[in-house]
Amino acid sequence: MPELPDVESFRRVLNTCCRGRRVRRVEVRDAGVLRGVTAKRLRREVEGQRLGRPRRHGKLLVVPIGDGPALVWHFGMTGELLSASADDPPATHDRVVLTFDDERQLRYRDQRKLQGIRLSPNPRTLERLLDELGPDALDMTRPDFLDLLTRHRGAVKGVLMDQSLIAGLGNLLSDEILWRARVAPRRPARDLDDAEARHIFTAMRRVLATATRDGCVPPRRTWLTGRRDDAEPECPRCGARLRSSRVSGRRTVWCENCQH
Missing domain, CATH: 3.20.190.10 (MutM-like, N-terminal)
Known part of the structure; x- marks a missing residue:
C-alpha cells in the first residue's frame, strides 16, 4: 500500500x-x-x-x-x-x-x-x-508528537496509523518504527514513558528519511520490512521468531523478545 x-x-x-x-x-x-x-x-x-x-x-x-x-x-x-x-x-x-x-x-x-x-x-x-488530516509525519515536531501520545489511550500502533492524528504513516512504516524503537505495538500510547516516546519519534524520523529517499519502505534484510513476509520470519536484530497478529485492525509483525 x-x-x-x-x-x-x-x-x-x-x-x-x-x-x-x-x-x-x-x-x-x-x-x-x-x-x-x-x-x-x-x-x-x-x-x-x-x-x-x-x-x-x-x-x-x-x-x-x-x-x-x-x-x-x-x-x-x-x-x-x-x-x-x-x-x-x-x-x-x-x-x-x-x-x-x-x-x-x-x-x-x-x-x-x-x-x-x-x-x-x-x-x-x-x-x-x-x-480532516493530522499534521504531515515529516512536519511534526518532537514536542507535538510527545503530546499526541500522552492524549490517546489506544494502542500506540493505532495512534501512528490514524490519519486524523498523523498523516502519512501506514502499516509497514508503523511496524518498522515500533520495532526500531523497541516498543510493542499493543502498548497504550499514553502509558509510554518519556524515553520510549522519544525513541519512537527518533525512529520515525530516521525511517522516513531513508524510505523517502528510496521512494518506498525498503525491503532490506536489516529492516523488519525485509523479513515480515518470510515463511518463518526472524528478527533482524536478535534472531527470535517474529510474531504476527492483528492490531488496530491490521496485520502486525513484531518481535516479542525486542519489543516490550
Missing part, C-alpha cells in the same frame, strides 16, 4: 515531468477511480490547463490546475503515477491518462480501485479536505 514515501516519489514524478505542462487530452479508461467528479467534468476542467506545483500531505497528492481547481490523488492499496511516452503500450490497470502537448503522458495505474482521483473546485474546498 502506498505510504508517505511512495506518494513523495509520485510528487517528484509530477514535479519533474509534468509541472507547467499543458494537458491536451484527458482519457478516462475507467470511471471507477473517480470520486465525486464525472469523466466529462474532469475533461472540461483539466484539458487545456497547465499543471501547477504539486504538494503532498500525508498520503494525499495535490496538483493545482490552472488558476482554480486542483486534482487530488489518494492511492489506496495499489495506486501509482507513472510518466510515459504516448508510444508506450497501455497497461491493463491504467485507469486515467493525461496527455500533454509534447505527447508525454501521466498515467494513473490502480489495480484494486479502492480510492482514486478527486477534483477540488477551489482552495476553500481543498483546505476543508486537508483539515
Whole structure:
C-alpha cells in the first residue's frame, strides 16, 4: 500500500515531468477511480490547463490546475503515477491518462480501485479536505508528537496509523518504527514513558528519511520490512521468531523478545 514515501516519489514524478505542462487530452479508461467528479467534468476542467506545483500531505497528492481547481490523488492499496511516452503500450490497470502537448503522458495505474482521483473546485474546498488530516509525519515536531501520545489511550500502533492524528504513516512504516524503537505495538500510547516516546519519534524520523529517499519502505534484510513476509520470519536484530497478529485492525509483525 502506498505510504508517505511512495506518494513523495509520485510528487517528484509530477514535479519533474509534468509541472507547467499543458494537458491536451484527458482519457478516462475507467470511471471507477473517480470520486465525486464525472469523466466529462474532469475533461472540461483539466484539458487545456497547465499543471501547477504539486504538494503532498500525508498520503494525499495535490496538483493545482490552472488558476482554480486542483486534482487530488489518494492511492489506496495499489495506486501509482507513472510518466510515459504516448508510444508506450497501455497497461491493463491504467485507469486515467493525461496527455500533454509534447505527447508525454501521466498515467494513473490502480489495480484494486479502492480510492482514486478527486477534483477540488477551489482552495476553500481543498483546505476543508486537508483539515480532516493530522499534521504531515515529516512536519511534526518532537514536542507535538510527545503530546499526541500522552492524549490517546489506544494502542500506540493505532495512534501512528490514524490519519486524523498523523498523516502519512501506514502499516509497514508503523511496524518498522515500533520495532526500531523497541516498543510493542499493543502498548497504550499514553502509558509510554518519556524515553520510549522519544525513541519512537527518533525512529520515525530516521525511517522516513531513508524510505523517502528510496521512494518506498525498503525491503532490506536489516529492516523488519525485509523479513515480515518470510515463511518463518526472524528478527533482524536478535534472531527470535517474529510474531504476527492483528492490531488496530491490521496485520502486525513484531518481535516479542525486542519489543516490550
